[in-house]
Structure formats: structure tokens, C-alpha cells
Amino acid sequence: MHRVDVTDKGDRVGDGYGRALGAALRRAPSTLRRDLWTTARDPLPRLTWFGRLPHGHLVLLAVFAGVAKMAEYSEAMNGLSAPVELLVILQAASLVLALSRPVPAWWLSTLSLILTAEIADTTVGPDLLWPWSMWGIVVHTFVVLLLALRVPPLVTAVTFLLTVLSGLGSTAVPSDIAHNEDLAGGTLAFAIAAVVGASLRLSRVARNKLVEQEVLTAEERAMRTVLEERGRIARELHDVVAHHMSVISIQAQVAPHLVENPSEELRENLAGIRQNAVEALTELRRVLGVLRAEDPAADSVRHTPQPTLDRLDELLDNVRATGLSVDNATRGERRRLAPGVELSAYRIVQEALSNAMRHAPGAPVRVETGYLTTGLTLRITNAPATRPVDPAALPLSPGLGHGLLGMRERTAMLGGELVTGPTADGGYEVAATLPLDTPKDGT
């Protein structure tokens, strides 16, 4: 059944991928348009190791490249014209803009490149690279890199193509004078920037997904632990209920024997009680069957009745037998409490002792039980560990749950309070208060 599930899921996942891919392809033109016509802020994040150092360097590079490009054109054109000055400044500024808005920055840089080439077309000599000047290529390379770091690879590829096409467009227009025409160097630089940026982005995305997945898995695991613990508690309580039900069914049969000449009404009434108890037991058996199927540990504890505080001494003796020093004190008079409280109290002490043995091996433990009029108090304290913790230390007995989690669930179920934490002397304390609202006569 399990295997069927897996295959099933696998198929569905495959299907899902197929469908998602189809949908993505259908959406591609509109997605692309949206991605290319965006002015949305997408700031380059602080880096883990370098902080904002790269940001600063890019701004410096923008200033330097701007100045250098000015000099480049000034020389090639024998003096700058106002439009060229403006375009050089705009392209340098696009590198700064790329830190926060990569897509508009790319448009700005590309348009600057095209317009500068057009304006310079009639004036530059063969000294200058054309249509892209050397410093123009440097700035645009970094703009492409910053863009590729943040947009999907498809968008990067399209912008790269558009850049190259704009260069081809510039060279396609017949010119009056000879140029040092070269597209190869720029294209290579842009391609490297695009590939490097896109790969860095992909690895970052994969890493983020992995982190996300890990968080999810940890959450799932925690959830499963809670559910397992609740399942165990539910099983134990249903078990107790089933025992009581079977006693009810026996007593309902016995009752008519206890009076002379029981009336027909009494017989019918008792038969009804028995009938209901038997039906309830049938349902309980089903519930228990389900709960047990989920809890393999249940097997080993099934042949003994669910414990009560009557067996606390037995538990402490077992712990002492392992060589641990256990001190025991009871305040108030021992009296029988509701079965759920008895069972939970026993389990809390058991879990606390087990924790103490695992986390503070060799440390003396003190167990205090207090029977108050309003509730039962439990306090289990241990001194600091006297031996290093043995990771292979086994739980005290089979059927034990998940330590603090189990104690918390059990206490919460009864509407009680649980306080746990280190003590001043370096030991550990578990203190629980369980309210008593359903006292019960001894049987």
C-alpha cells in the first residue's frame, strides 16, 4: 500500500511538472513582457561576507568609468558635445541604478549605448571602438551582470540578444566615415557577465529552496512527533476507558443477582446498561486498533495494565536498581485520583526520570509528590551530571514517549501546568501541577 502511494505520488509529481512547464511556456511572452517592462525595486542584497562592500565599489566604478569614458570621447571627438556628455553620465548612472532597479538600468544603459553611437557616428575617428566604446562596454558588462544576478535566465538571455541586436543595428546603418568597428569584444564580455550572473543566481535560488525545504522538513518532523505523542496518550486513555467499560458490562450483569426477585424494569434497565457498554467496547476496540497500528511501541507494554501512582515505588525501585540515587518524598495523604490523572502523573515521573538518566547520568534525583485538595503536584529535580552523557543511553522502559513534549501534552490535556528548566546549581527541574476535579472511590 505504501509503495502504491509512492508511485502514485511520483506520477502526480511528474504530471505536475509537465503541466507546470506547459503553463510556463504559454505564459512566457506575457511573463517576459512583464519582466522587461518593470520598474520594480529589486535591491542587490547585502552579501554574507562582504556586506555592502561590492555596492560601494560599483558606485566608485561608475564614477571612474564615467570620467574615463568622457576622456575617451573627448579625445576621439576633439571636444565633447553636450548630448554625448549627458549620455555618458546617464550610462554611468545606470550602473548605480542597477543596484536597486536592474531592468530599467539595463534599458538606460542600452539606450545610452545606441544613442551615443548614433551621435558619435559622424565625428569619431578610427581611434575609438565603435559602436560601443571600451568604457561603455565595461559599464554595460556590469549592468548585465547585476541584471543576470536577479532576473530569470530567459530574461537575461533576451536582454543579451537585444543588446547584441542594437549593436548590429548600429553597424548596419551605412556610415560616412570609417570606424574601428568591433562587436565581438563587447559581445563576449556581455555573454560572460550574463552566464556568470545567471549561474550565481541559480545556485542562490537552489540554496534558498534547500533552506526552505529543510525548514519544512523540520516542521513536519516536529508535527509528527506531537501527533505520535498525542496518539500514544490517546491510546493509553482509551485503554483505561475500555477497562472501565468492561467492568461496567460485568457489573450490569451481576446487579440482578444481588437483589431478591428483581423487577422486570430493573432487569431491562440493567440489560440496557450492559448492551450500551458492550457496544461502546466494540467501538473502543476499533479505535484502539487504529491507535495501536500507529504506535509500534504499544506492543511491548500491552500485557500490563496502564500504570497508576500505586506503582510509583516500583518505578523508583527499578531506577534505583540501575545504580541511581533516587530520593522520594510525599506531601499530603495518598488517595486515589481520576485514572487519567494517575496515569499521566506516573508517565510524567517516568519521562522525567528517563530524561534525568539520559542527560545527567549519575546525578542524584529527587521525586516529590504532593496531594493537595485542589490538585496533584509533581516535582522531579536532578543534580548536575557526574558523568559525561552517554549518547547511547536507552530510555528507561519501552513505550516511553518524547520527553518534555510528552509531559507537556499530558499536562495540557488535564488543564494543568508544567514548568521545566535548569536549576541554580546546574541541575534540572520538572514541576507539574495537575488539577483534580474528578476524585474517584477506590475499587
Next chain:
Amino acid sequence: MTGGTIRVLIADDQMMVRQGFTVLLNAEPGIEVVGQAVDGADAVAKVADLSPDVVLMDIRMPGTGGIEATRVLTTAAGSTVKVLVLTTFDLDEYVYEALRAGASGFLLKDASADELAEAVRVVARGDALLAPDLTKRLIAEFSRLSATPRSPLKDRVGALTERETEVLTLVAQGLSNAEIATCLVVAEQTVKTHVSRILVKLGLRDRTQAAVFAFDTGLVRPAGH
């Protein structure tokens, strides 16, 4: 059995259950509750004292549990006491363990007074399996899961005659002596003799044990396997 009255001991850690079953069984003709025990060790001591015919034994008791007590009682030399295991709601491997430990049958605690009395009588008589269908299913289910090697016992199957093997198979199917007699077209007394011989040859105490043996050794295969 003394004078036709079946003497019963009840072992259960809950007083309400002990008292309840005592009242119900004492109300039945031919059945007398001679004592009560609060746990397994107590049951073993009381059986030695009172020598009852049947012990109603709770599986889940603190201290010495029902399975262990059953094993002690049924393996004691010269013991003829029959153990009827009581379970609150489990028809599981613990009941099966109890049967393998030597119990003659099992009963749910919420059984009716009639079922209870009938169970005590069937177990005391020993000529049929108690709740044959359920018992057979339980044994079949868990003998498959049980990994205990039974090879020394398996050899003993060879000691049985062909007829005896046939009878053992039918016993394991849950058939009573009368039913086996009809099936094999022989007198019921003949079947009785066969069954006794089988038990002696295999060193088993009753037909429930014979059924467990038959499944464990693979003489009888659970349906569908």
C-alpha cells in the same frame, strides 16, 4: 471434576471483576467458584492450595502476569488444571502467547453470563475448541508471525499414525469430537481415543494446544497462505 461440579478459581487484579464473575458463575448450576487471586503469583499459590478444575486468568496483571502464571500452571508436573484466559479487548498476539503458554481458551471480559458459563464448561470438558472459528483464526494469524523455531516438535509428527494426523488436522480446524466422528464416519468414542493418543504422543495437554501445534508445525496452513 469432583462430583460433577466444576471448581473455578478467578485471577484478576480488579476486585470488581473477581466479584462479578464469582456472582455470575456461582449462579450457574454445576459451577462453583472456590477462590480468587489478585495476580499471577497468587493464582499459582491458590491453585496449589485449592486444586480447581478451571482458572479464569486475566492476561494483564501487575507483577506476575497471566501468561507467565499460565505457563507455570500448565507445565507443572501432574497438573490437570485448565486455564481460560480473560482479555479486556485484545484478540492479539498476547492471547496467542497465552494459548502457546498452555491456556485452553480465551474469553472477552464483557462476555455474557451464558457465554462465560459455557466457556468454563467447554474448557473443563475439553472435547471441543472454545469459540472454534475465532480461536482458529487467532492461531492461524499469529502462528504465521511467530518466528519461534519448532523443529524438535515437528519431528514428533512422524510418531502419529495416518489416522491420527487426519484427526489432528480436523481438531485444528476447530471440529468437536462429535463432528470429527461424523466426518470420518466412526464412533465418537473412537475419536476420543485418537485425540487422547495424539495428546500423549505429542506431549500436549489439550486440543487447543494440539491446534496451536498443528499450525506451528505447518501441518495445517492458514486459509489463503
